[in-house]
Amino acid sequence: MDAPTQQEASSIGNEIGEITQLNAVQMVCGRSSGGGTTGCGSPAGRGDIPAETWEKVKNHPCYSEQAHHHYARMHVGVAPACNIQCNYCNRKYDCTNESRPGVVSERLTPEQAARKVMAVASTIPQLTVVGIAGPGDPLANPEKTFKTFELIHEVAPDLKLCLSTNGLVLPDHIDTIKKLNVDHVTITINMVDPEIGAKIYPWIFYRHKRYTGIQAAKILNDRQLQGVEMLAKHGILCKINSVMIPGINDQHLIEVNKAVKWRGAFLHNIVPLISSPEHGTAFGLSGQRGPTPGEMKALQDSCEGEMHMMRHCRQCRADAVGLLGEDRSAEFTTEKIIQMDVKYDVESRKSYQSSIAVERSGKTIAERADLTKCADNDSDIKVLVAVATKGSGLINEHFGHAKEFQVYELSTGGVKFVGHRPVDVYCQGGYAEERNLGTIIRSINDCHAVFIAKIGGCPRAELIGAGVEPVDLYAYEPIDKSTSAWFEAYLDRVNSGAIKHIEHGDPAI
Structure with a gap:
């Protein structure tokens, strides 16, 4: 697809403005069905999405089911440490053959991460989002995480910034997150009942002390829910990830869904447990099975009447690059980036993405009659x-x-x-x-x-x-x-x- 000329690009807002307003819900978040919400939109009508929220989600591939067909994201692995242990997680730092969260091929410094972002964004003009999702917890590595965001904003100010966390220390960092213009935060919340949480989390490390069992789960959940409320108060979009674990929290996730909606979460993403024994996780080694696609769909359908549901998650690696469903990270190793002639051109990237917006709008109009x-x-x-x-x-x-x-x-x-x-x-x-x-x-x-x-x-x-x-x-x-x-x-x-x-x-x- 050729980018439009400067004159064409300047008129794009007028060309698609009406289309955008008429189709905001459909283009961003999918269609309502059966009285529930199928994506991150609203069943209330096209005027229900505030303009400020629309700007945050319209080209974010994780927050918009429609956008994930067109826009790319990348994760930078700068956060190796973690402050909790999950029975479904086993972090690996030099792994190239596993596609799951907590895995990276290389650990980067903030400076290396910023250089990588420039290289990727220069090569992939549809890249719109940079996130930090591990391989540990970004907020268990606050200095590296926030330094990375500062450097990225300096070299690539047009990119959206994202953060994924377990939420244990999230309330302590809300002001910094807001200051750095991180508009999207994902919290993994798997329970609102500490007795269930004790079956998922062996321990947490909080304020220089290790906690286990129900006490650990209670502290974690209290902090997570507090974090959701604080994000909503500060106007930061909050997505909740929940891992569906059959026999442990599967039906309980309906209660999680209600709890996070009440506190202001924007989107709920229920993902299946990955429990292959070769990954070396506690659940994998114990034989805990993951859900079937039918079980996943039934649970998601049960929750979608309560809040907006995400169904297009790929449970990405902590160094994923490209469209959801693809991984181009092998093209951007540290060794290869050193040899690249990186030329970051914000205006050409904006022009390319504007052409995508025009293409999406045209397809939406053409499809409305057929649908x-x-x-x-x-x-x-x-x-x-x-x-x-x-x-x-x-x-x-x-x-x-x-x-x-x-x-x-x-x-x-x-x-x-x-x-x-x-x-x-x-x-x-x-x-x-x-x-x-x-x-x-x-x-x-x-x-x-x-x-x-x-x-x-x-x-x-x-x-x-x-x-x-x-x-x-x-x-x-x-x-x-x-x-x-x-x-x-x-x-x-x-x-x-x-x-x-x-x-x-x-x-x-």
Whole structure:
């Protein structure tokens, strides 16, 4: 995509201003469905998002489901120490082959981090956000964290700054966070009942003393909730991350959802427990299972009537770079950055991002009519579909090259994003990995269709045999528009008796 000229860029505000106001909720946060909120928007109407909040979330890939198709983020790993121990965490500082929080390939100094940010932002003009998420806790390393933010603001003032924390010492640093213009803070809150918390956190280290058990969990939770209230008071957007742990806090997260909403949190992100034994976490070694996709969706659906839900999280590494769902960190190692000729041009970056805004606005207008076509149908049928995409909100990935599938729920109420399914790649180096095909199909066998840009004969036949329709009719077309058109045709086939609608079960993990 070519960036607009300076004259074109100067007129962009007039071109899309009306569109932005009319579609703020849809573009930022998804559509309301069933009386609940599917994303970080509001069911109350397009005027319900204040202009100041809109500016903070419109191009933030973590706070906006729509934005994550178009804008990139990066994390810088400058915070190695942590002040609590979680049974689902095992930090690693030189790891390249694990994609999960708490893992980095390199630990950086604040100066190295600022240099890396300039290099990445110069190469990836759609980068809009820089966050510090570890590999430990940023606020357990306050000097390194805040020095990094200061340096980044000096060299790249157009970037949004983010912070992720367990919240134990968050209340002590609110003033500094506000002073440094950190507008987005994520707190991981897994419980509001210390007895449940004692099963998740073996210990905390608070004010030079180690606490364990219920006492540790109570201190942690009190501080977390205090931090949520203080962030809201200071106008800082707060996202809550919660790890769903079956049999421990799964249903309890409904109470967490209510507690953080009442205290002013903006967005709730429930993520599945990662518990592979090879990661060396306490839960992984004890055999604690993670939730199934069906269990995840049911819990998220239960909470979305209470507050805005995030469903597009990728549980990123602490040094992730690029669009959500991709990791380009290997392109920006310290060794490679030293050799790069970095030229940071704020104006060219703004121009490029303006062109993205124009493209998004045009797609939104084009899709509005298509998304209302099913509204006249009184069917209560809902189906899940999987989509292979490389980003930009398009169906633009080959089935065999997909590393994940994005899953959407289709109904006469519209298109709702419900999550993503990581899979093993089917085509490796030009050869098909037949052993992977079965696991891929099992991971999406709750879906009625899979949308792809291209697919081979063998996987096509296997998908059809499993009851999943491969759809390549809409290659390189917008996801919402294409899935809506397919669903309209699907309902017509059901109503005419050409096919029978059959409910699909929970997929394999």
